[in-house]
Amino acid sequence: MAKQLTIFVENRPGRLQSIAENLRVNNIDIRAFTIQDRGDYGLLRLIVDKPNEAYLAMADVGCACALKDVLAVSVPDQPGNFHKLTAALAASGINVLDAYGFVLQPHKTGICCVEVDRPQMTKAEEVVRQAGFAVLADEELYGL
Amino acid sequence: MIDAPFWNKEIETAERSRIEQIQLQRLKQTLAWALKTPFYQKKLTQVGIHSPEDIRSLQDLQRVPYTTKDDLRLSFPKGLMAVEMREVLRIHSSSGTTGIPTVIYFARDDVENWTDLLARSIVGTGATDSDVFQNMMTYGMFTGGLGLHYGAERVGMTVIPIGGGNTKRQIQTMKDFQTTVVHVTPSYLLHIHSKLGEDGIDRKDLALRKAFVGAEPHSENTRRKLEELLQIDAYNSYGLSELNGPGVAFECVCKKDMHVWEDAYIAEVINPDTGEVLKEGETGELVLTNLVRRAMPILRYRTRDLTFLYPQGCDCGRTHRRISRILGRTDDMLIINGVNVFPSQIEERIMKIPEVATNYQIHVDKKGSLDRLTVKVEIYPKLFLGEVAKLEALRHKIVEELRASIVISPLVELHEPGALPVSEGKAKRVVDDRPKD
Numbered sequence: 001m002a003k004q005l006t007i008f009v010e011n012r013p014g015r016l017q018s019i020a021e022n023l024r025v026n027n028i029d030i031r032a033f034t035i036q037d038r039g040d041y042g043l044l045r046l047i048v049d050k051p052n053e054a055y056l057a058m059a060d061v062g063c064a065c066a067l068k069d070v071l072a073v074s075v076p077d078q079p080g081n082f083h084k085l086t087a088a089l090a091a092s093g094i095n096v097l098d099a100y101g102f103v104l105q106p107h108k109t110g111i112c113c114v115e116v117d118r119p120q121m122t123k124a125e126e127v128v129r130q131a132g133f134a135v136l137a138d139e140e141l142y143g144l
Numbered sequence: 145m146i147d148a149p150f151w152n153k154e155i156e157t158a159e160r161s162r163i164e165q166i167q168l169q170r171l172k173q174t175l176a177w178a179l180k181t182p183f184y185q186k187k188l189t190q191v192g193i194h195s196p197e198d199i200r201s202l203q204d205l206q207r208v209p210y211t212t213k214d215d216l217r218l219s220f221p222k223g224l225m226a227v228e229m230r231e232v233l234r235i236h237s238s239s240g241t242t243g244i245p246t247v248i249y250f251a252r253d254d255v256e257n258w259t260d261l262l263a264r265s266i267v268g269t270g271a272t273d274s275d276v277f278q279n280m281m282t283y284g285m286f287t288g289g290l291g292l293h294y295g296a297e298r299v300g301m302t303v304i305p306i307g308g309g310n311t312k313r314q315i316q317t318m319k320d321f322q323t324t325v326v327h328v329t330p331s332y333l334l335h336i337h338s339k340l341g342e343d344g345i346d347r348k349d350l351a352l353r354k355a356f357v358g359a360e361p362h363s364e365n366t367r368r369k370l371e372e373l374l375q376i377d378a379y380n381s382y383g384l385s386e387l388n389g390p391g392v393a394f395e396c397v398c399k400k401d402m403h404v405w406e407d408a409y410i411a412e413v414i415n416p417d418t419g420e421v422l423k424e425g426e427t428g429e430l431v432l433t434n435l436v437r438r439a440m441p442i443l444r445y446r447t448r449d450l451t452f453l454y455p456q457g458c459d460c461g462r463t464h465r466r467i468s469r470i471l472g473r474t475d476d477m478l479i480i481n482g483v484n485v486f487p488s489q490i491e492e493r494i495m496k497i498p499e500v501a502t503n504y505q506i507h508v509d510k511k512g513s514l515d516r517l518t519v520k521v522e523i524y525p526k527l528f529l530g531e532v533a534k535l536e537a538l539r540h541k542i543v544e545e546l547r548a549s550i551v552i553s554p555l556v557e558l559h560e561p562g563a564l565p566v567s568e569g570k571a572k573r574v575v576d577d578r579p580k581d
Binding site: 004006008009010015036038040041043059062063064065066067068097 | 523524525528529530531532535536557558559560561562563
């Protein structure tokens with residue numbers, strides 16, 4: 001089964017940055033990530049190219065992290081397939097604790113959805129654009 | 145002099161020499177009771193006091209060693225009990241510095257005497273038997289609730305034993321029964337004020353005229369604020385369960401600090417570092433000796449409360465000396481919404497939980513008028529399994545553990561290992577961000 005790296009992250013500025021930095025330093029390639037928010041903390045879930053190395057790199061700097069088994073299911077990008085998958089699980093009485101999805105192809109570009117605090121006040125969109133990134137409008141995102 | 149109300153004018157205005165005569169006589173009686181307890185038998189014998197006759201003057205009290213909260217804890221449950229259990233009428237307790245609570249025993253006459261001191265305190269503020277008294281202090285093992293309850297009944301007030309919390313019900317009850325006097329912590333009374341008007345009940349619908357405020361040190365500014373906001377008179381109340389509870393000292397109609405009932409307590413103020421007894425007017429730690437508690441006499445108890453004694457004299461005519469409002473503590477005890485909490489109690493509980501690492505922090509601030517306690521803990525990496533459900537179960541477990549120990553429910557924050565400031569030497573584990581006014 002595939003390994004997911006879960007990292008306990010306090011909810012304060014700079015924490016994600018320092019985790020990302022540690023992953024960069026260790027040359028870890030991220031395939032996908034999500035954050036589960038619990039108010040004072042969150043859980044960062046990562047799919048990476050080298051899960052064991054990433055785990056050790058994070059544990060070395062004192063992070064609370066864990067490797068968990070996940071089912072990595074290949075689902076052709078067509079209407080109804082998610083239903084087909086969940087129906088199969090439901091039919092077997094299997095409860096889904098947690099799930100997320102991402103598309104790597106055909107654009108070969110990862111889409112990172114970031115929710116930020118007070119986006120207007122902090123001019124988040126402008127900041128991202130000025131860093132050289134394209135920010136997709138709603139329609140563009142839906143049309144991918 | 146003003147025409148002040150009294151409960152027992154003869155005692156309350158007795159000459160100093162008469163008060164001292166009563167004190168010496170009762171001190172000897174208290175020593176006789178104390179010598180029946182294993183704790184004091186040992187402690188007093190060590191300093192050459194074998195019988196009450198070894199004390200010849202009030203000055204001789206200084207030969208008696210101090211008693212501390214630790215002494216009470218270490219002699220749990222019966223080391224300080226001077227009567228048989230069948231003679232004990234009631235048991236109260238207060239928070240201990242660790243898991244063992246401090247237990248106080250009252251014989252029938254002890255409850256009688258205590259009740260009388262409270263009746264005296266209540267009448268001294270000008271409250272009468274025509275008042276409706278809503279007691280918002282916590283009942284149960286805390287002394288604040290039942291103590292004033294019995295005192296108010298003795299005065300003949302109409303007593304509403306509503307207890308603490310449930311603000312909407314408090315306000316509705318104040319309106320329904322036209323409550324005139326409340327007993328409350330200052331922060332909770334401010335909270336009640338902030339909720340007036342929400343359910344269509346305004347100040348004008350209430351008949352409130354007085355508040356007895358205690359269980360929490362507060363400044364003169366806070367008193368004035370309460371009085372102005374609510375258009376009432378607020379009277380400061382002092383007591384601690386080790387010395388019965390409320391009714392050790394209380395403000396009279398003059399509202400110029402609190403008369404200690406010197407026929408029931410000997411008050412001394414000492415230098416907390418050297419133990420030297422200080423003069424009137426000098427600030428130090430209050431030390432109290434019970435004079436009328438047979439079931440559990442306590443001699444020279446170090447309250448850890450900072451105050452000073454006024455010289456005799458007050459416009460009300462009472463001769464019992466006054467202490468200033470409490471100016472601080474000589475230990476690390478926190479008072480959170482009127483509940484005493486020792487950081488060591490919190491530490492003891494959370495360190496028993498394996499999923500918690502060794503570092504933690506206790507944070508106190510205000511949310512509105514009320515105190516808020518947040519306990520921050522670091523999670524222990526080796527027991528982290530990456531599941532939210534387990535983390536939330538851990539948070540719940542910590543809340544429950546702490547509630548069992550300190551009675552109040554704290555907020556619990558989970559932090560990354562190494563995220564909380566590491567304490568250097570004497571732990572800086574308590575951050576109190578409540579405004580000092």
